Amino acid sequence: MIRGMRRRLPSGTVTFLFTDVEGSTRLLHELGAEGYAKALAEHRRVLRDAFAHHGGVEVDTQGDAFFVAFPEAAGAVAAAAQALDALRPGPIRVRIGIHTGTPHITEEGYVGADVHRAARIAAAGHGGQVLISATTASLLGVGGLRDLGEHRLKDFDEPVHLYQLGDERFPPLKTISNTNLPRPASSFVGREREVEEVGSLLRDGARLLTLTGPGGIGKTRLAIETAAELVPEFKAGVFWVGLASLRDPALVTGEIGRTLGAKTGLAEHIGDREMLLLLDNLEQVVEAAPELASLVERCPNLRLLVTSRERLRVRGERAYPVLPLADRDAAELFCSRAQTEADDSVRELCRALDNLPLALELAAAQASVLSPRQILDRLSRRLDLLKGGRDADPRQRTLRAAIEWSHELLDEEEQRLFARLAVFRGGCTLAAAEDVAEADLDVLQSLVDKSLVRRTEERFWMLETIRDFAGERLERSGEADALRRRHAVYFRDLAERMDALLRAGEPEEGPVSSLEAEIDNLRAALEAGLETGEIGLVREITASLPMYWLTRGLYSEARSWLDRALALDDAEDVTRRRLLSALGTVAYSQGDHALAVAASDEAASLAMRLAGVTERFQILKAQATAALRKGDLETAERLNEEALAVAMEVDNGVGASACRLNLAYVANKTGRHDRAEALLAENLPFVRSRGQTRCEAYTLAGMAETAVHQGRMEDAAEHALGGARRALLIGDKPLLAATLDLFAASAAARGDARRAATILAATEAAREAMGVRPDQDEAAVRARAFQALGERASVIEDAWPEGTGLDLESALEIAERA
Helix, strand or coil, X not given: CCHHHHHHCCCCCXXXXXXXXXXXXXXXXXXXXXHHHHHHHHHHHHHHHHHHHCCCEEEEEECCEEEEEECCHHHHHHHHHHHHHHHCCCCCCEEEEEEEECCEEECCEEECHHHHHHHHHHHCCCCCCEEEEHHHHHHHCCCCEEEEEEEECCCCCCCEEEEEECCCCCCCCCCCECECCCCXXXXXXXXXXXXXXXXXXXXXXXXXXXXXXXXXXXXXHHHHHHHHHHHHHCCCCEEEEECCCCCCHHHHHHHHHHHHCCCCCHHHHHCCCCEEEEEECCHHHHHHHHHHHHHHHHCCXXXXXXEECCCCCCCCEEEEECCCCCHHHHHHHHHHHHCCCCCHHHHHHHHHCCCCHHHHHHHHCCCCCCCHHHHHHHHHHHHHHCCCCCCCCHHHHHHHHHHHHHHHCCCHHHHHHHHHHHHCCCCEEHHHHHHHCCCCHHHHHHHHHCCCCEEECCEEECCXXXXXXXXXXXXXXXXXXXXXXXXHHHHHHHHHHHHHHHHCCCCCHHXXXXXXXXXXXXXXXXXXXXXXXXXXXXXXXXXXXXXXXXXXXXXXXXXXXXXXXXXXXXXXXXXXXXXXXXXXXXXXXXXCHHHHHHHHHHHHHXXXXXXXXXXXXXXXXXXXXXXXXXXXXXHHHHHHHHHHHHHHHHCXXXXXXXXXXXXXXXXXXXXXHHHHHHHHHHHHHHHHHCCCHHHHHHHHHHXXXXXXXXXXXXXXXXXXXXXXXXXXXXXXXXHHHHHHHHHHXXXXXXXXXXXHHHHHHHHHHHHHHHCCCCCHHXXXXXXXXXXXXXXXXXXXXXXXXXXXXXXXXXXXXXXXXX
């Protein structure tokens, strides 16, 4: 630290910000000494500009890491956001940690645990991620922050609660005990015995434990509290996976994988890790239970804690019925929520509500205007009316009465909005509520105050039990069809905006993350469109989602919706061309080359017939893709040359990078490897300057493959690793497998047989998990790798079991150790 700077250090309450470059050693190898030095200098300039702009004082810098102090928490967070935005087009990604404390200042600078805590928080993150302590979050408010739950940091005995700036998904934090458990705002009352019993069952060998009971009985809260106590006992973490918004059982394992940041098959990702998964609200997708039982059997140290209104009825399941609260606990819960003292009327009210936690919370929400006796008198009449109800479980009648009574206390405007909000699946933003449901903010806040709507960060949502009731009211209102259409139009427009950004070359992280946040609503819109015959909306939404599905490796879901959308209507319009083009890409990725060729051909023919509606570049691109799929390389090259020229004229070169990639592919296929090398060398700085991470990944992969074609297999490793890192960054699992194969071929050529064989085994297992096969070129690379391995069968045999148990990210880590 510069001595003259000490007098300028903020004092009192100070917010510390630490940064660190992710993968600096890897970047050095990838960019070379001169390139890395240039990138590092630019990174330092960008960070210092952001820090200075928001009042930060640079305390220290070591290598590529910064330590900065801010007098205000808001300034530190704003500086972090500005820095990440400015770094996005370049190769360097930094992790940032922010924490606020009251340190001691000496002649040597800051001293105290808060400094170390801030540094540990930064070290727990990933490149592009900003982690914020609860202390800092309390000064800012949690709007715009994602709650990551409690984590244990090295050298600190007590867990710390962490938040993340923004909604982008990252792999689990690198903390001693990983967890994303929700942190309920309200206190946990009673259930001490149940927490102990459920915890003991999991500790004593229960591998798949299901908490059963009717809606509103407290299964989720009991599961969260139990799981929180078990966090220190699972080295690989404790993770919550909310399933309430899903309706398709086939999506369950994908949702689990998305939560865990799995880059390959779910079982392969979990492997032997000691992990507890809390799967919440499984009842509406209970058909996924056999697959979950198989997952437990394949992962020896995995435990599943499931909440469901019914047993799963699969092998290995232990069921734990969740009962109503004890009388004393029920009274305590009501009083804590209602801010009142227990008396005979409170105890009588609790018994009338069968001691159901959700019913008690709904009743307590009225305590500001009604006494417990008045609540009881009004509820008793409702309960009497429902004694002859059709519900199998009497407690469900009680809960229904409590919800209905709470609903009747709403005014007309509140009732209308309550019903309309049922159209959202997985919650909604304020903007969506205002646009679709015509929500008034004050009315929405009133529903939150009455416990009928919940709010987490920037999203409003309902418990499924309450949403079911609201959905019934929506159906009775006569507005259901119109509202579903408005909902579908809103999310169609969102999908089309995000798709346009992606096609315009915008970095993928923002648009894909936006789609991921609303994927449950998008699925709901598609399903509703099929039910109501809104085929135009179904086609348009489906045509805007392929990039999301491909990036997330959701090939089966993509294929299913594309097939359905194409079957709905044979109208020859732009939407059909987009659907056919997407189907060709998905089918090609799945190894269905016949369908890929047919779909691409039809898309190209349709583009020609739509001339004047579709831009010329899109026509040429579709024709070139069709020619490539058929193996007509001469035509493909001519069309890509034309498309390249058009792209440079009409869209500032956004589409040019893909054309160069295709031209390089053709050049390699026709033995003109020097031309391919020149095209790719031209493309690399082009895509980097525009932040086109996907095209950069494919360009680096092409450079590695070209080196292999040129007989320089030993030289392919650097570009293969660069492509693999970017493929991991954008979540492109097929490309990650292909680039790792290229690295394996290079490693085999260098005589690093065990590393090569291990990686080849991992990529084979990953493709099997994804349900895809290597294409002709990828198969050729693998064949070269095995040829280079030669007669070392014993090495392959020894390494293969290890490799098949690795996910692709772990395989990349092995490659990077070279």
